[in-house]
Amino acid sequence: MDAPDVLKKIAAYKKNEVRLLKSTTTIETLRHSAQNIAAPKGFLKAIKNSKHTAVIAEIKKASPSKGVICNNFNPVRIAKEFESAGATCISVLTDKPGFQGSNEIFKQVRETTKLPLLRKDFMIDPIQITESRLMGADCILIIMAMVNDLTAKLLLNETKKMGMDALVETHNNNELERAIKLGADLIGINNRDLRTFETSLDTFGKLSNKSPKGTTLIAESGINTRFDIKKLQKQGAHGFLIGESLMRENDISMTLNNFIK
Structure with missing residues (x-):
């Protein structure tokens, strides 16, 4: 499977990050340490049990395509606003080169909110999953465009071992079929083509009707209005990952509230 150029570049520096992590610890050590922290909060369960529109509100300072999105970036303040405005879960970017995120930002948010957290990063090795659990993550991201089926299975197995949920991201028919074959119960359909x-x-809409019943579907990217949410709900969306359209607003709480109501 040939990943797009942008994903190849990301995979290259992720391999270096994993190499560095493995030079300082082992997955067994991280697993042992993870036994001493609070159990995962139930990311998928929170989405399923939401009494209103389930929004995964994303804390994101920048992106490779748009540059800096949020100039007045204060992750603790943003997390508090997300929680008070009714977010079901929160996603936190930890990738540094492309998104100006960090593990420290994630830890700050974890200390700030009781909501379930998604560590949004590019997972290529099970040790990243275990590291995520130790940081307090309740869910991780598996991007099918970035990994082969064997790696995806290893990542999902470690996720389950840690008691977390995995948001398995797809963008086309092939990736969706692979995610279904993988046994994913939480599938993201990304409206953004990572190639372009x-x-x-x-x-x-093109992919949602091909998902088996019982699968929880998350619509990702390009969600800017309440109308967008209504349209996607009719097409089978159970939840929405919203980042950029929140990060660009001065009044984050009001904007999020408008998405949810």
């Missing part, structure tokens, strides 16, 4: 960064909400 072009976004189309039509992507969700």
Whole structure:
């Protein structure tokens, strides 16, 4: 499987990050340490049990395609606003080169909120999953465009071992079929093409009806209005990952509230 150029670049520096992590610890050591922290909060369960529109509100300072999105970036303040405005879960970018995120930002948010947290990063090795649990993550991201089926299975197995949920991200028919075969119960359909960064909400509708019943579907990217949410709900969306359209607003709470109501 040939990953797009942008994902190849990301995979290259992720391999270096994993190499560095493995030079300082082992997955067994991290697993042992993870036994001493609070159990995962139930990311998928929170989405399923939400009494209103389930929004995974994303804390994201920048992106490779747009540069800096949020100039007045204060992750602790943003997390508090997300929680008070009714977010079901929170996603935190920890990738540094492309998104100006960090593990420290994630830890700050973990100390700030009781909501379930998704560590949004590019997972290529099970040790990243275990590290995520030790940081207090309740869910991790598996991008099918980035990994082969064997790696995806290893990542999902470690996720289950840690008691976490995995959001398995897809963008086309092939990736969706692979995610279903993997046994994913929480599938993200990304409206943004990582090859071109072009976004189309039509992507969700083309794929959602091919998902088996019982699968929880998350619509990702390009969600800017309440109308978008209504449209995607009719097409089978159970939840929404929203980042950029929140990060660009001065009044984050009001914007999020408008998505949810």
